[in-house]
Amino acid sequence: MNDIALKELLYKIADDQLILGHRNSEWTGMGPLLEEDIAFSSMAQDKVGQSLAIYTLLHSLGDGDPDTLAFTRGGNQFQNCVLVELPNGEYDFSLVRHFLFDTAEAIRFDLLSNSSYEPLAQLAKKIRGELRYHTLHANTWIRQLGSSTEESIARIQASLNFSLPFAMGIFEVSPHENELIESGVFAGEKELKQRWLAKVEEIIHQTDLRLPDLNAVEPVLGGRVGKHSEHLQPLLEEMSEVFRIDPTAEW
Amino acid sequence: MNSLDPRVNRLPSTRYPVPNEPTAPLDQFGTFEVFVVQPKEEKPFQHEGIVHAPNLEMAYVLAKEAFTRRFVCVSLYVVDTTNVAVSPMTEGDVSIYQQIEDRPGQAGEKLSYEIYHLTKRGKQHVHAGTVQAVNGPDAMVKAKHQFNSGKGICSVWVIRTKDIRFTLPDEKDLWNTLPEKKFRDASAYKGGDKLSMFLQSKQNTSDHSGHSDNADQ
Numbered sequence: 001m002n003d004i005a006l007k008e009l010l011y012k013i014a015d016d017q018l019i020l021g022h023r024n025s026e027w028t029g030m031g032p033l034l035e036e037d038i039a040f041s042s043m044a045q046d047k048v049g050q051s052l053a054i055y056t057l058l059h060s061l062g063d064g065d066p067d068t069l070a071f072t073r074g075g076n077q078f079q080n081c082v083l084v085e086l087p088n089g090e091y092d093f094s095l096v097r098h099f100l101f102d103t104a105e106a107i108r109f110d111l112l113s114n115s116s117y118e119p120l121a122q123l124a125k126k127i128r129g130e131l132r133y134h135t136l137h138a139n140t141w142i143r144q145l146g147s148s149t150e151e152s153i154a155r156i157q158a159s160l161n162f163s164l165p166f167a168m169g170i171f172e173v174s175p176h177e178n179e180l181i182e183s184g185v186f187a188g189e190k191e192l193k194q195r196w197l198a199k200v201e202e203i204i205h206q207t208d209l210r211l212p213d214l215n216a217v218e219p220v221l222g223g224r225v226g227k228h229s230e231h232l233q234p235l236l237e238e239m240s241e242v243f244r245i246d247p248t249a250e251w
Numbered sequence: 252m253n254s255l256d257p258r259v260n261r262l263p264s265t266r267y268p269v270p271n272e273p274t275a276p277l278d279q280f281g282t283f284e285v286f287v288v289q290p291k292e293e294k295p296f297q298h299e300g301i302v303h304a305p306n307l308e309m310a311y312v313l314a315k316e317a318f319t320r321r322f323v324c325v326s327l328y329v330v331d332t333t334n335v336a337v338s339p340m341t342e343g344d345v346s347i348y349q350q351i352e353d354r355p356g357q358a359g360e361k362l363s364y365e366i367y368h369l370t371k372r373g374k375q376h377v378h379a380g381t382v383q384a385v386n387g388p389d390a391m392v393k394a395k396h397q398f399n400s401g402k403g404i405c406s407v408w409v410i411r412t413k414d415i416r417f418t419l420p421d422e423k424d425l426w427n428t429l430p431e432k433k434f435r436d437a438s439a440y441k442g443g444d445k446l447s448m449f450l451q452s453k454q455n456t457s458d459h460s461g462h463s464d465n466a467d468q
Contacts, residue, residue, distance in 0.1 A: 039317070
C-alpha cells in the first residue's frame with residue numbers, strides 16, 4: 001500500500017481531533033456547571049493530545065513536524081469533516097456533536113486497534129480509556145437530557161435534527177477506500193457508519209428522542225477534500241495566533 | 252456585551268425564552284461524595300470530595316474528570332451525600348466509638364454497609380471495612396465491635412453498599428490513557444530558566460545605560 005492512502009487516513013483523523021478539540025476548549029470557563037466545565041475541557045485536551053500523536057506519526061512518514069502541520073496549513077489543506085468546525089452554539093448542540101462524533105471516533109479507533117499499520121494499532125490501544133470516557137460522558141448526558149424535561153428533550157431533538165447531515169459527513173469515503181480495506185489498515189467508512197448507526201440508535205432508543213430517517217438526510221460532504229464552511233478559517237487563525245507571532249519560539 | 256475574549260463575543264443569544272418566574276432559591280443540583288483508590292489496587296478507598304450532579308450516574312461521570320485526571324487512579328465510586336450517615340466528631344485522642352452506645356439487637360433484613368474512619372481532623376475518611384446490619388445506627392455499632400482498633404478515630408461514616416455507584420469491572424480501562432501528557436503540568440514548562448535569562452538581560456541593559464534608577468529621582 002502506498003503512503004498517500006495511509007496519510008489521507010491519518011490527516012482526516014488528526015484534523016478532526018484537533019479542530020473539535022479546539023472548538024470544545026472554547027467552553028473552558030463557560031461550561032454549564034463547574035464539574036462539566038472541567039470534564040468537557042479535559043476531553044478537549046485529550047483530543048488535542050490524540051491529534052498530536054497522529055501528527056507525530058505523519059512526521060515519522062516524512063511530513064512536517066506536528067506544530068507545522070497544526071498551525072501553518074490553510075483551511076483548504078485541512079481534511080476534517082465540517083461537523084467539527086461548526087461554532088459551538090448552545091450547549092445542546094455541543095453535546096449532540098460530542099455524542100455523534102465521539103461515538104464514531106471510539107468505533108473508528110476500535111477498528112484501528114486491529115490495523116495492519118502497527119503504530120496506529122498501538123495508538124488505538126493506548127487511547128482506549130480516553131475514548132471510553134468520552135462515550136460514557138456523551139451517552140450519559142444524552143440519556144439524561146433526552147428524557148428529563150420538555151425543554152431538554154426539545155433542545156436535544158432540534159440539535160440532533162440539525163447535526164445529522166453534518167454527522168453523515170464524518171463517513172465521506174476516501175478515493176483510497178478499497179486500498180485501505182484490502183491492505184488491512186482500516187475497515188472503511190461504510191463499515192464504520194454501519195456500526196455507528198447501531199450504537200446511536202441504541203442510545204437514542206433509551207430516551208424520548210426520535211432518530212430522523214437517515215435515508216432522508218442529505219449528507220454535508222467536502223470536508224475530507226478541503227472544502228469547508230466559512231467557520232474553519234477564523235478558527236485556524238485564532239488557534240495559530242500565538243504560534244505565528246514567533247514560530248521559532250521554544251515552549 | 253463586548254469582551255476581550257473572542258469566545259464571549261461569539262456566544263449566541265439563546266433561542267429559548269428566559270422564564271419570567273425567578274427560579275426557586277434552592278433550585279440547584281444536590282451533592283455526591285466521591286471516593287477514589289490511588290495508586291495501587293490494594294489500597295483502601297478514600298474520600299476525595301464532592302461533585303454536584305442531577306443524579307448518581309451523572310455524578311460518577313463528572314467525578315471521574317474532577318478527581319482522577321492528574322494522578323494514577325484504579326477505581327472510583329460515588330454516593331448521594333444524603334445517603335451518608337455521619338457520626339459526631341470528637342476532639343483530641345478520644346475515639347468516637349466511646350460515644351457510640353450498644354443497642355439491643357434489632358430485627359429486620361441485614362444489608363451490607365461500608366464503614367469509613369477519619370483518624371485525624373483535616374485528613375480524609377478512609378474505608379475501614381464492611382459490616383452486615385439492619386440500618387445505619389446498627390452498622391455503626393457493628394463497626395465499633397469489628398473495626399475499633401483503639402486508636403483515635405474522630406469520626407465514622409456509614410454508607411449502605413447498594414447506594415454506591417461503583418466502577419464496573421469493564422470500566423477499569425477508563426484510566427488506561429495516553430501517558431505523554433507532560434504539557435498538562437506546569438513543571439513541563441521551563442519558565443524559571445527563561446525568566447532568569449530575561450531578568451539577566453534586562454539587568455545588563457540597565458547596567459550599560461549609564462545611570463542608575465536613583466539618579467532619575
